[in-house]
Amino acid sequence: QVQLQESGPGLVKSSQTLSLTCSVSGDSITSGDYYWNWIRQSPGKGLEWIGYSYNSGGTSYNPSLKSRVAISVDTSKNQIFLKLSSLTAADTAVYYCARGETYTGFYVFDQWGQGTLVTVSS
Amino acid sequence: SSELTQDPAVSVALGQSVKITCRGDSLRIYFASWYLQKPGQAPVLVMYGKNKRPSGIPDRFSGSSSGNTASLTITGAQAEDEGDYYCNSRDSSGNHLVFGGGTKVTVL
DSSP, X not given: OOEEEEEOOSEEETTSOXXXXXXXXXXXXXXXXXXXXXXXXXXXXXXXXXXXXXXXXXEEEOTTXXXXXXXXXXXXXXXXXXXXXXXXXXXXXXXXXXXXXXXXXXXXXXXXXXXXXXXXEO | OOSBEEOSEEEEOTTOOEXXXXXXXXXXXXXXXXXXXOTTSOXXXXXXXXXXXXXXXXXXXXXXXXXXXXXXXXXXXXXXXXXXXXXXXXXXXXXXXXXXXXXXXXXX
16 A cells, blocks of 8 residues: 655745655555645645646646646655745645546546645744 | 535535535536545545545445536435545646535534
């Protein structure tokens, strides 16, 4: 069973860049045709898809965050990275990494990490 | 704003049935996936594709789709079914992913 674990600073200052790591265990991130996603959830709010990197090397980002976000992978370390720049208080959220699969007609997030809370302070 | 619309909250008596809906133009093209999130936990996939349940999800959960609306039905709701349910799909362009705003289900 694949497991995902997010890590990174719990507190960052506004205007700075957030860097998070998702470490995957139990399988190689290149073993299948998977998409590696970041999703966040502001306190008391719903889920927001941030973007993904997929095994063929491409990326896709939420248009509302595209100018500030970058997702990359290190296959040798079995890790996925998120960088989010120009932080504001609105970026305070629990950040999840999740494995995605696409099928004809639908997409699923079938494995999730436990999430890591990031607070942006002024 | 989300391209997928869900009712904010719904309640159901223990053992009764409840239908949760998700509306959006992209659902005319794509099936929705459904996730249950309990307080303090990560979401868990409960339904995907054309009425497919992941291993371990009880068969009281079922999914359907018609036009721009996807539905998740719980037949014989149990206390452990309480939580926030989110739908997810590709957006109308097909290039991005979106979530509905979530539906809080309370089992009375």
